[in-house]
Amino acid sequence: MSNLIKYNEAFISSFQITEDQLANLTYQSVQGWDSVGHMALIAALEESFDIMMDTDDIVDFSSYEKGKAILKKYNVTI
Amino acid sequence: MKITDAYWEKRNLGITCTEIIIENGDQLSHLEEINDVLECVEYVVVKVPVARFEMNNYLTQKRFVFIEGSINLYLDLKDAVLTTLQQRLNGVVTYAEMDEVDLSQLYYEIERGMFKSNRILLDDFFTEKQAAARYINWIKDELAKSTQAYKMVYKDDPIGFFTFREVEKNIFYPFLAGMYKKYASSGLGFETVRKPIEEAIKRGGHTIHTYISTNNTAVFRVHIQQGFSVHEMQYVFVKHNK
Numbered sequence: 001m002s003n004l005i006k007y008n009e010a011f012i013s014s015f016q017i018t019e020d021q022l023a024n025l026t027y028q029s030v031q032g033w034d035s036v037g038h039m040a041l042i043a044a045l046e047e048s049f050d051i052m053m054d055t056d057d058i059v060d061f062s063s064y065e066k067g068k069a070i071l072k073k074y075n076v077t078i
Numbered sequence: 079m080k081i082t083d084a085y086w087e088k089r090n091l092g093i094t095c096t097e098i099i100i101e102n103g104d105q106l107s108h109l110e111e112i113n114d115v116l117e118c119v120e121y122v123v124v125k126v127p128v129a130r131f132e133m134n135n136y137l138t139q140k141r142f143v144f145i146e147g148s149i150n151l152y153l154d155l156k157d158a159v160l161t162t163l164q165q166r167l168n169g170v171v172t173y174a175e176m177d178e179v180d181l182s183q184l185y186y187e188i189e190r191g192m193f194k195s196n197r198i199l200l201d202d203f204f205t206e207k208q209a210a211a212r213y214i215n216w217i218k219d220e221l222a223k224s225t226q227a228y229k230m231v232y233k234d235d236p237i238g239f240f241t242f243r244e245v246e247k248n249i250f251y252p253f254l255a256g257m258y259k260k261y262a263s264s265g266l267g268f269e270t271v272r273k274p275i276e277e278a279i280k281r282g283g284h285t286i287h288t289y290i291s292t293n294n295t296a297v298f299r300v301h302i303q304q305g306f307s308v309h310e311m312q313y314v315f316v317k318h319n320k
Contacts, residue, residue: 027263034296036303038265043163055170058163059232059264 003049007071007078010044011064025064049076079104081112084123086219090212091204093120093320099312100126106136116140120320121203125312134313142315145197147292151306155284158275159305164268171266173273176227176239184227184239185214187258195294203318217241217254225253228277230269237261240274249285250278268300275304 011022015032027033033041042058045051045067051074053061061067068078080099087095096119100109109124116122124142126133134144160168176184189210193199199209221227225243229236240255252274257267278286287309290297 027265028296031295034299035265035267036296036299039161039163039268042265043161046163055167055232058167059261059266061265062263 003076003078006048007045007068010041010048014041014044022064027062045071049074051076079108079112081115086215087121087212090215091121091198091208095119095121095123098122098124100124100130100133102127106132109133109136113140116317117319120318122317122319124315124317126315128311128313134315137315137317140317142317144313145201145316146314148312148314149290149292149298150287150309150311151290151301152285152287152309153275153301153304153306155275155279155286157305158272158279159303160268160272164272167266168269168272171230171232171237171269171273173228173230173240173277176229180229180236180239181217181221181227183236183258184217184229187256188213190259192256192259195291195297197291197293197314197316200293201316213254220253228273230266230273232261232266235260237264237266238270240270242274242277244281244283245287248281248283249287250274250281250283252286252288267296268304271300271304271306 008019008022011017011025012019015030015037017030017032021030027038042053042061046053049071053074057070057073061070071078079101082097084095084097087093096115124137125148191206193209193213196209198204198212199206217227220241220243225241227239227241230238236258238255238257238261240252243251243253245251255270255274257270275286290301
């Protein structure tokens with residue numbers, strides 16, 4: 001499974017959304033991406049890519065696009 | 079039925095206000111008896127227990143508008159839970175009682191739109207400025223009594239606040255909490271629930287209870303996720319007479 005598929009799947013399963021909603025997705029732009037959803041997303045990404053993110057990165061992870069840049073720090077290229 | 083002259087709303091909102099709480103034993107006839115009272119004030123708020131459809135219908139016929147559900151939640155502190163990831167983040171967020179400088183920052187944050195789902199802001203009859211003033215006055219009133227306000231801090235930066243009051247021995251009521259704009263999208267919102275739990279545990283408490291609005295599903299979710307249970311619910315209707 002490619003990194004992009006794994007990345008997308010983390011959003012889709014955490015927020016119960018569809019793939020067409022991913023572009024331009026930001027924190028609170030869908031009902032599922034609140035504080036509880038954010039924790040679910042980060043936990044899913046950490047498990048999928050076998051990483052442990054710094055707290056600053058968890059706090060900064062505010063959009064679908066920004067998340068791609070943050071994961072590069074952990075050698076995960078989307 | 080409890081009828082309260084909400085005189086403080088004259089200062090907060092500039093209008094006369096009466097708040098009515100319908101209790102389970104009340105009959106529709108009780109509400110009909112106070113019709114004259116309802117017409118004498120500019121703004122009326124009525125809270126109805128759920129499943130009292132005859133009350134709901136009556137209020138709707140009297141041109142009251144449903145504006146929110148109010149959910150009373152409680153937590154036995156021994157049932158408080160955090161996920162592993164939340165525990166990691168919780169370890170780097172601290173809290174401390176606010177001083178005057180902190181309170182000034184809080185009031186500034188409220189004025190710039192910290193609370194977006196409250197029934198005053200959602201009501202076209204009121205302005206954002208009125209809604210903010212109401213919160214600020216409410217906090218000031220509470221601080222003049224036996225309430226404390228705490229700031230939450232991440233890496234020396236205040237991220238939000240919570241208020242805290244002991245309503246009965248070992249029972250605590252954090253009646254208001256929120257995140258500052260800079261951290262509103264940080265995922266740290268769960269701390270507005272967690273830090274009051276920690277303060278209650280520190281004080282030897284056994285229960286926390288609070289009220290949340292059905293207009294704010296995120297706040298409801300974060301309470302349930304940390305172990306809160308629903309105690310009771312009310313429907314809230316409002317009417318503007320002038």
